[in-house]
Amino acid sequence: MRLIILGPPGAGKGTQAARIAEHFGIPAISTGDIFRANIKNGTELGKQVQEITASGGYVSDDITNAIVEDRLAQDDAAEGFLLDGYPRTTGQVAALDAMLAKSDLGLDKVLALTVDEDAVVERLLKRAEIEGRVDDTEDVIRERQAIYRRETAPLVEVYGERGLLVEVDGLGAMDEVTERIVTALS
Numbered sequence: 645m646r647l648i649i650l651g652p653p654g655a656g657k658g659t660q661a662a663r664i665a666e667h668f669g670i671p672a673i674s675t676g677d678i679f680r681a682n683i684k685n686g687t688e689l690g691k692q693v694q695e696i697t698a699s700g701g702y703v704s705d706d707i708t709n710a711i712v713e714d715r716l717a718q719d720d721a722a723e724g725f726l727l728d729g730y731p732r733t734t735g736q737v738a739a740l741d742a743m744l745a746k747s748d749l750g751l752d753k754v755l756a757l758t759v760d761e762d763a764v765v766e767r768l769l770k771r772a773e774i775e776g777r778v779d780d781t782e783d784v785i786r787e788r789q790a791i792y793r794r795e796t797a798p799l800v801e802v803y804g805e806r807g808l809l810v811e812v813d814g815l816g817a818m819d820e821v822t823e824r825i826v827t828a829l830s
Contacts (some may be wrong), residue, residue: 651757654764700787757814
């Protein structure tokens, strides 16, 4: 199964992606995790990404597309995958379409987690405090939400027009949300 999970920052995509991937026996591929690993390891990419994310911005399509294409070429993604944090823009949608077309593949479903923005901001501020994420201030979180609305929310319409979109309420207990997702994807 080839899936994408969409939703604003803090909607629970990472948590649910891991659970869904395990349920379907596919890798959860998180661009955010890849970027954080590069930051932690002090790579050149990590330094670029840290500068961009510290100001609340998103990493450029060129960098992100290259990382995703490399990751999708790995053996564990041959039978399917769940992309978390990609695509974020219509340009990335086109790049992903091209990547998949090379192997004569397509997406099975695109899952969109719907959430209340204020609830998400509150959730992210708590996570920042618990995990010591210095880049998660309220201003930065609100800026990421605005960027999501501007750049990524339109993908819901794109995938809806293709008949791939499955919308699920992302608020509530983790197990309840997972159950809703599995039911919606089955």
